[in-house]
Amino acid sequence: MTYCVGLKLDRGLVFASDTRTNAGVDNISSFKKLHVWEETGERVITLLSAGNLAVTQAVVSLLDEHVSSGDGDRATLMTAKTMFQVARLVGSAVREVKAIDGEALGSNAENFFVTFILGGQIKGEEPRLFQIYAEGNFIEVGEDTPFLQIGEHKYGKPILDRVTRADMRLGEAAKLVLLSFDSTLRSNLSVGMPIDMLLYNTDTFSTDRQVRIEQDDPYFQKLSRGWSDKLRQAFSEIDEFDV
Template identity: 80%
Template sequence: MTYCVGLKLDRGLVFAADTRTNAGLDNISTFKKLHVWEKSGDRVITLLSAGNLAVTQAVISLLSEHIHNAGEGRPTLMTVETMFQAARLVGSAVREVREIDGEALATSADNFFVTFILGGQIKGEDPRLFQIYSAGNFIEVCEDTPFVQIGEHKYGKPILDRVTRHDMRLGEAAKMVLLSFDSTLRSNLSVGMPIDLMLYNTDSFTSERQFRIEKDDPYFQKLSEGWSDALRDAFANMDELEL
């Protein structure tokens, strides 16, 4: 299992993904689930993945191969004109992998369950954010709900529901997202450190604000401890139920 989050805010986009792919008693492994394609001054496209690792790897590899073989005339993430077209391209890659591997996976203990968060900006339009499903179809984030989650999302959702605002600073949003991960990490061993984090400022067309948050990161430890203390204090200061 995994946990990934994407937010679309007035100032830009925030992405975060854990790196755990296996949480057995004696076999814990990690794998990067935040992938970026960039053309300086023109576009930044970010893809977060959850689900069957073999399938998500195949989709990402297929998208990258198409870029390297752009001379074949097919559209790629580096040539599409809108993020909507980019979402359709990812959906097509999912369906292409399903056509190749879907039957074999259906007959084994594994399955074809995958989900993706796609976000970014292509010059000429505002940043956009999508959630893409196993069938290759997708939805776009709207004004009512400025974030999407995939994977083990239920533990980290309450703080996003309560705190997210469109006008948040990206650093403020990153703090909220890390607290969302802290709640998830405490409740589910299948989600694990380190956390890959990316902040994208509108019209910057650069992916330079990428960070990896390790288990011993001083800021994350301070944030986790402070959040626990604040929750305990808030609980202690609330009136008890009188029966």
């Protein structure tokens, strides 16, 4: 399984994904699940993937092939005029892969379980954030809940629900996302480090704030220890239940 998060904030976008995939307790590997397409000064597009690894890789490869084909009659991630059109292209790629491989995968719907978080900015519009489903349809993030999660989301959701604000600084939001990952890593072995993270500042059209956070990363270790200490302190300071 996996865990991926995308936040849409006033200052830009924050993306993060783990890299673990497993087919049993003794078959664990790492694969990149954060994919970026960039044209300096014009567009930045980021795609996070969760679900059947073979299917998600096929979708990403198909999108790459369309970009590199040079077919002027076909819209691609690098020629679409809006992020809405990009979301439709990703949805179409999902359906195309399903049309090719769906029968071979069999009738079990879990074999084609995939979801994506798509976000980015194309010059002329604001940054946008979408969730794309296995059927190829999608939703766009709203103002009330400015974040999206896919994969093993339940452990990391409570802190996002409590703390996320649209006016957060991107560094502050990155701290929040890493705390969400820390909670997930502690409770679910199917999610694992390293964590790939991208912070995108509105109108920069640059992915220079991209990093991979390893297990021994000093900041992440300090964050995890500090959060545990603060939780224990807060717990001890709350009055005990009495009847």
